[in-house]
Amino acid sequence: xxxxxxxxxxxxxxxxxxxxxxxxxxxxxxxxxxxxxxxxxxxxxxxxxxxxxxxxxxxxxxxxxxxxxxxxxxxxxxxxxxxxxxxxxxxxxxxxxxxxxxxxxxxxxxxxxxxxxxxxxxxxxxxxxxxxxxxxxxxxxxxxxxxxxxxxxxxxxxxxxxxxxxxxxxxxxxxxxxxxxxxxxxxxxxxxxxxxxxxxxxxxxxxxxxxxxxxxxxxxxxxxxxxxxxxxxxxxxxxxxxxxxxxxxxxxxxxxxxxxx
Amino acid sequence: xxxxxxxxxxxxxxxxxxxxxxxxxxxxxxxxxxxxxxxxxxxxxxxxxxxxxxxxxxxxxxxxxxxxxxxxxxxxxxxxxxxxxxxxxxxxxxxxxxxxxxxxxxxxxxxxxxxxxxxxxxxxxxxxxxxxxxxxxxxxxxxxxxxxxxxxxxxxxxxxxxxxxxxxxxxxxxxxxxxxxxxxxxxxxxxxxxxxxxxxxxxxxxxxxxxxxxxxxxxxxxxxxxxxxxxxxxxxxxxxxxxxxxxxxxxxxx
Numbered sequence: 124x125x126x127x128x129x130x131x132x133x134x135x136x137x138x139x140x141x142x143x144x145x146x147x148x149x150x151x152x153x154x155x156x157x158x159x160x161x162x163x164x165x166x167x168x169x170x171x172x173x174x175x176x177x178x179x180x181x182x183x184x185x186x187x188x189x190x191x192x193x194x195x196x197x198x199x200x201x202x203x204x205x206x207x208x209x210x211x212x213x214x215x216x217x218x219x220x221x222x223x224x225x226x227x228x229x230x231x232x233x234x235x236x237x238x239x240x241x242x243x244x245x246x247x248x249x250x251x252x253x254x255x256x257x258x259x260x261x262x263x264x265x266x267x268x269x270x271x272x273x274x275x276x277x278x279x280x281x282x283x284x285x286x287x288x289x290x291x292x293x294x295x296x297x298x299x300x301x302x303x304x305x306x307x308x309x310x311x312x313x314x315x316x317x318x319x320x321x322x323x324x325x326x327x328x329x330x331x332x333x334x335x336x337x338x339x340x341x342x343x344x345x346x347x348x349x350x351x352x353x354x355x356x357x358x359x360x361x362x363x364x365x366x367x368x369x370x371x372x373x374x375x376x377x378x379x380x381x382x383x384x
Numbered sequence: 385x386x387x388x389x390x391x392x393x394x395x396x397x398x399x400x401x402x403x404x405x406x407x408x409x410x411x412x413x414x415x416x417x418x419x420x421x422x423x424x425x426x427x428x429x430x431x432x433x434x435x436x437x438x439x440x441x442x443x444x445x446x447x448x449x450x451x452x453x454x455x456x457x458x459x460x461x462x463x464x465x466x467x468x469x470x471x472x473x474x475x476x477x478x479x480x481x482x483x484x485x486x487x488x489x490x491x492x493x494x495x496x497x498x499x500x501x502x503x504x505x506x507x508x509x510x511x512x513x514x515x516x517x518x519x520x521x522x523x524x525x526x527x528x529x530x531x532x533x534x535x536x537x538x539x540x541x542x543x544x545x546x547x548x549x550x551x552x553x554x555x556x557x558x559x560x561x562x563x564x565x566x567x568x569x570x571x572x573x574x575x576x577x578x579x580x581x582x583x584x585x586x587x588x589x590x591x592x593x594x595x596x597x598x599x600x601x602x603x604x605x606x607x608x609x610x611x612x613x614x615x616x617x618x619x620x621x622x623x624x625x626x627x628x629x630x631x632x633x634x635x636x637x638x
Contacts, residue, residue, distance in 0.1 A: 195596055215602065223600035229550075230593035235542045236519035242610050247602030252610060273517070275391065277546040295601065 145171045145299050145327045146192055147203040153187060153196050161187040163351045169329060169344075171205075171298065176342030177331040178363070180373035184351040185331035186226065189301045192329060193223045205298065219248055222297035222326075226304045228284035232276035237268065237287055240276065244295040262294035263287075266320060282313030289320065299327040306337040339363050339377035347372060393446050394517045400444035401515050404619040405524030411626040412512040416505045418630050425477055425493045429637035430500045436629055437507035444515045454510045455503055466498035518542050526609060535609075540594065544587070551586045555579050 146169040153162040162184050169175050177185045190196050194209040194217055205220050207213045225231050234240040241259040250258070263269040266286040271279065279287060285305060292300055305321075306314050314337060321328065321341050332338055338345070345362035347355045349372045355362055362368065364380045394401075419433055441451060473490030513521070519539075526535050559579065566572065 190596075193600060195599075215604075218600065218602045223597070225593060225597055225600075227593065229547055230590065231597045233540055233543045233594045233597065234519070235522065235539050236517065239519055239539075239609070243598075243603075244601035246608035246610065247604070247606075255610060273395075273519075275518070276543070291601065 143171045143205075144203070145169050145173070145205055146329070147206075148191065149200055151191055151198055151200040151202065153191060153198050160351050162191060165191070165353055167346065167353065167356070169299075169327060171327050172325070173344050174328045174342040175330070175344045175346060176338035176359075177329065177346045177348060178333060178335055178338055178374060179348035179354075180333060182350075183348040183372075185333075185348055186303050187351075188348065189223070189303050189329065189331050192301055193221060219295060220298050222292035222295055222300040224288055224292055224300060224302040224305060226307065228281075228288035229276075231288040231291055232279075232284060235275060236272075237274050237276055237279070238263070238272040240287070241272070241290050241294045244291060248295060258294045258296065259290075262290040265293060265323075266290045267316075281308050282310070282316065285309060285313070285317060286320070293324075297326060299329065300324070301329045302331070304332045304334075305330060306332055306334050333374065335363055335369070335374055335377045336379065339379045347374075349373075391513075391518060393444070393450070393514045396444060396515065398444045398515075399618070400440055400511075402618070403515075403622045404615055405516050405520040406527050407615070407619040407623045408512050408516055409521070409524045409528065411623060412508045414626065414630060415508045418634065419501055419504045419508075422501070424497050425479075425490065426637075427479060427493060427496050427500065428481055430497070430504065432633055432637060433504050434507070436626070437504070437511050440511040440515070441507075444511070446511070446514045450514070451507060451510050455506045458506060459502070462499065462502040466495045466502075469498060470495035523609070532609070543594075544590070547590055548583070548587055551590075552583055555583060 146167070148165050148167045151162060151165040152160070154160050165188065167188075177188060179185050187196070191198065191202055192204075194202055194204070194214065201208045204217045207217055207220075209217060232240050234243060238259060241262055242255050245255040245258050260269060260272070263272055266289050268279075268283060268286055268290060271283065271287075276284065276287065289305075305317060309317060318337070318340050321330075328342070330338060330342060339359060343359055345355075345357060345359055346353055347362050347368065354372060355368060360380065363377050366376050369376050415433075415436060419430070422430060437451075440446075441448060470491035473494055475490045476487050477490050477493055479486050479488050479493065516524075522535050522539055525538075526532065556579075559575070567575070
């Protein structure tokens with residue numbers, strides 16, 4: 124089959140767009156004030172629309188890496204988000220592009236009413252009131268909590284709090300979303316609901332967790348970390364399916380991959 | 385964990401719950417000003433003012449036990465204050481209880497007056513907070529030009545209360561699970577001080593994480609909120625009833 128030069132150039136444009144870098148980290152290191160090395164020489168490129176799972180044992184530096192991606196850590200090596208460096212002028216644009224879901228949903232839900240919490244981000248983006256209400260309702264509907272918009276966050280269950288926290292991020296329509304242990308303290312039914320929700324999302328997802336069974340059902344690119352370093356990067360089967368590698372770093376091969384074999 | 389002892393009844397669907405927060409705040413303020421401004425030796429007329437809060441509690445289906453508990457929690461401070469004030473007047477005064485007349489010491493009258501005024505204003509405040517969700521109260525305050533920074537602080541404080549209750553509950557449960565016998569006052573005091581210290585450190589941790597969450601959603605120190613509710617006919621009717629009630633009562637009794 125012959126492909127015309129015009130079609131070729133179109134394909135190139137599509138491929139370039141598809142592989143556009145969403146997050147770029149180069150030689151990033153970070154030490155805590157007590158001199159503990161949290162991240163050491165991190166190099167990572169994440170393309171748009173990729174679903175990246177960061178796995179590793181406790182204390183591997185997964186959460187710190189997410190903080191670095193969220194531009195919350197000060198380091199000599201800057202982190203690029205969608206080609207933008209974290210400068211004073213860019214930080215607002217970066218915050219709009221990058222949604223951050225923290226480990227504990229209680230930290231994310233700080234307003235007295237769920238709807239106020241969801242509108243907090245869009246209002247800070249300077250959107251019109253109509254747009255803010257529209258986005259917030261849409262976000263709550265997508266996580267199945269629209270009927271609970273007037274509830275106080277402390278009256279929600281753990282699964283609902285997690286979904287509500289996701290809605291607070293979705294309302295800002297970010298292109299990239301980082302999630303720190305989104306599956307923690309969720310029962311299997313709530314986990315399945317969350318997986319279903321995550322698999323419907325079209326954003327670039329960066330998820331840190333030590334639950335390999337969860338990550339195997341959501342992410343196709345895996346970053347294995349241990350002791351503040353990136354040990355391996357590869358696709359789901361290459362990393363999560365490698366029993367020797369997983370055992371060496373205190374993890375297990377996910378049940379799903381064992382049954383696939 | 386679910387906490388419902390602070391704002392247990394604020395999500396009700398009665399007519400009182402549906403009144404605009406601004407109207408309820410202003411009515412409470414007006415009621416408080418009128419009650420506090422009443423003569424300091426009057427006792428019996430004050431009791432008529434109880435009809436207002438009593439009607440609100442009945443219409444809003446707020447149990448009186450709940451109201452009583454709220455009043456009792458705040459009462460020690462006021463009782464101390466009332467007792468201190470009672471020393472300033474040793475004269476005897478005549479008090480009318482309907483057809484009966486009694487000679488009572490001025491100090492006792494002042495003491496009773498302060499306590500009744502406290503019960504009335506506390507009841508009005510409870511009527512306000514028990515029938516209005518906290519978010520609506522904040523919204524009402526915002527519309528009444530209370531500084532937005534203060535509103536945000538109140539909003540975050542309200543959330544923190546529940547988070548701190550959670551943290552404190554976890555510490556207490558963990559302590560009682562391993563506390564098999566009384567260790568003596570000194571040891572127990574040391575343990576409890578350490579727990580309070582840990583709770584404070586936890587609260588600092590929480591505040592740091594909440595701050596990060598706020599920054600992540602574009603917070604730059606400027607407070608932006610959605611204000612869209614309008615005053616309706618029933619809100620105006622409620623405000624009119626409160627005003628008429630207070631004016632009539634004041635005119636009849638004084």
